[in-house]
Amino acid sequence: MTRMPLISQVLSFCLALVLTAPLVLLALLSLSPTTGLDFFSDPIHASIDWWHQLLFEPQWLSALTTSLLIASLSTPFAVVIALPLSCRWRLYRDKVALAILIASATVLLFPPVVVALSATRLLQAVGLFDTVLGVAFVHGLMSLPVVALLFVSRLEARPIGTFEAARALGALPIAAGAAWLLAEHRATLVGAIAVGVLTSMSEATVTIFVTDTAVRPVTREALSGLTQDMSPTSFAAFSVWLLGAGMASLFLEKFLHRRPTNHDSH
Amino acid sequence: MRFVSSRVWLTVLYLATGGFVLAGTMAPFTFLVVDGLFSPARPSGFGQDGATLLVLARRSLFLAVAPAMLATLLAMAASSLASLYAPFRTFYRRWFYTVLFTNPVFLVLGMTVLLNRLPSELAVTLASWLVLMPLVALPIQAAVDQAPATELLAARSLGASSAELVRLHLIPAIGSTAIAAFGLATVFALGFYLLPTFVGYGHTPTLGSAIDAAVNRLGDNKAAAQLGILLVGLEVCLCAAILMLVAVRAMLHRAR
Known part of the structure; x- marks a missing residue:
């Protein structure tokens, strides 16, 4: 690592500014005193009304509850499939497990709007259109490759000594695997759950297609708000909350990753 | 006996998860084909003549x-700067992980405000760039991290400047990843419909926004499925072109 010339430092600063500007703008917008998208017309009278509304308005609370319910169904779905397959690949180099994980990424190879359209027709055909279960199924399918990618990359980064030692001492594969995961990969488990929940809560492209009036998760509520001029600033407040949650889960994961385990101290 | 039963359980597990994953990811697309090619037409007044489709396809592309392209070039520049400048690296990693964790659709709102005075096509291009940035940045940064450190150190100790280090060593090392990331980002962007609708205020209809309109406003599944098939066709052509580019690059590299 060497000291950079001034021009590179200026370039880095400008790039950082361009990358963060929309996020900062979003945060400022959530402090707007009006309902419109015109924060800059009156930046002096900032207010936290939209944050308050987000927590107390029944419409938003209901949307938030629906989103959390969907996330709580889709995340276990993704984790329960991705975790054993990733462990099989890491511990036994099982190519079938890897092939299934790669197949799960098929959904990412198509443009999102095509996935949305196809998912809508599938859910209509099986009678799950505009239901929590239907949305959770689609979100689970979309979270699965993301969670799998996280598991595969993180499990690869740590040794499997704990697992091999437990097996040598006569532990069953599942018990040895669980001991290894808890000793080495608590941070990865937390990270995968956070990724699953955040992916589901912030998914909008497919959600708008597969929901109508019965199920209104927060992204649908928010984007309808943009077109119907309901309260887009609440959406800004929610977005900032979600970005904050994303950053917090990053820090939590990093903290757990650094914390020495019992295994390390021995 | 225990070995046999564990093999049986494993096979059952694989068949169940594999079948479920494949059915879940592939079954929906059969509806696309059935709707697009075999279902009876439903008159919805949705214009689909050749000229309209050509305009939509060209604009989408x-x-x-x-x-x-913009995201790939900037991610390469940012990753190069990050590999040379530690404070920027810390910032850059945190930025793209945060944005990646939270679906970039939340940037739609910020960008609708930020870009509302620009011409709609330019606004959509800039907004799409920012949404694609973390998607492209992740593989490119991973490739930079895996670039041969000894080669870079040797070049530096032989007197190479930072610019030469990036141009002659780093960029050739991450070239193939950058092309693949560009392909992935293009495919992803082909399916955007929220950005043209919100940031472009509907002035820049694309195949994605046309599908949205066909399904959510007109209820015309056949038209939507046909547009979807066209979009997948475009994607296949694009992927073929990118694969050819990667192959040509590899051949040139080997010839050198």
């Missing part, structure tokens, strides 16, 4: 390729 432009609004996918331009931001993907």
Whole structure:
């Protein structure tokens, strides 16, 4: 690592500014005193009304509850499939497990709007259109490759000594695997759950297609708000909350990753 | 006996998860084909003549390729700067992980405000660039991290400047990853419909926004499925072109 010339430092600063500007703008917008998208017309009278509304308005609370319910169904779905397959690949180099994980990424190879359209027709055909279960199924399918990618990359980064030692001492594969995961990969488990929940809560492209009036998760509520001029600033407040949650889960994961385990101290 | 039963359980597990994953990911697309090719037409007044389709396809392609190219170039620049400048690296990693964790659709709102005075195509291009940026940045940064450190150190100790280090060593090392990331981003951007609708205020209809309109406003599944098939066709052509580019690059590299 060497000291950079001034021009590179200026370039880095400008790039950082361009990358963060929309996020900062979003945060400022959530402090707007009006309902419109015109924060800059009156930046002096900032207010936290939209944050308050987000927590107390029944419409938003209901949307938030629906989103959390969907996330709580889709995340276990993704984790329960991705975790054993990733462990099989890491511990036994099982190519079938890897092939299934790669197949799960098929959904990412198509443009999102095509996935949305196809998912809508599938859910209509099986009678799950505009239901929590239907949305959770689609979100689970979309979270699965993301969670799998996280598991595969993180499990690869740590040794499997704990697992091999437990097996040598006569532990069953599942018990040895669980001991290894808890000793080495608590941070990865937390990270995968956070990724699953955040992916589901912030998914909008497919959600708008597969929901109508019965199920209104927060992204649908928010984007309808943009077109119907309901309260887009609440959406800004929610977005900032979600970005904050994303950053917090990053820090939590990093903290757990650094914390020495019992295994390390021995 | 215990070995046999564990093999049986494993096979059952694989068949169940594999079958479920494949059915879940592939079954929906059969509806696309059935709707697009075999279902009876439903008159919805949705214009689908050749000229309209050509305009939509051309605009979709432009609004996918331009931001993907911009994102790839900037991610390469940012990753190069990050590899040379530690404070920027810390910031850059945190930025793209945060944006990646939270679906970039939340940037739609910020960008609708930020870009509302620009011409709609330019606004959509810039907004799409920012949405694609973390998607492109992740593989490119991973490739930079895996670039041979000894080669870079040797070049530096032989007197190479930072610019030469990036141009002659780093960029050739991450070239193939950058092309693949560009392809992935373009495919992803081909399916955007929220950005043209919100940031472009509907003035830049694309195949994605046309599908949205056909399904959510007109209820015309056949038209939507046909547009979807066209979009997948475009994607296949684009992927073929990118694969050819990677192959040509590899051949040139080997010849050298």
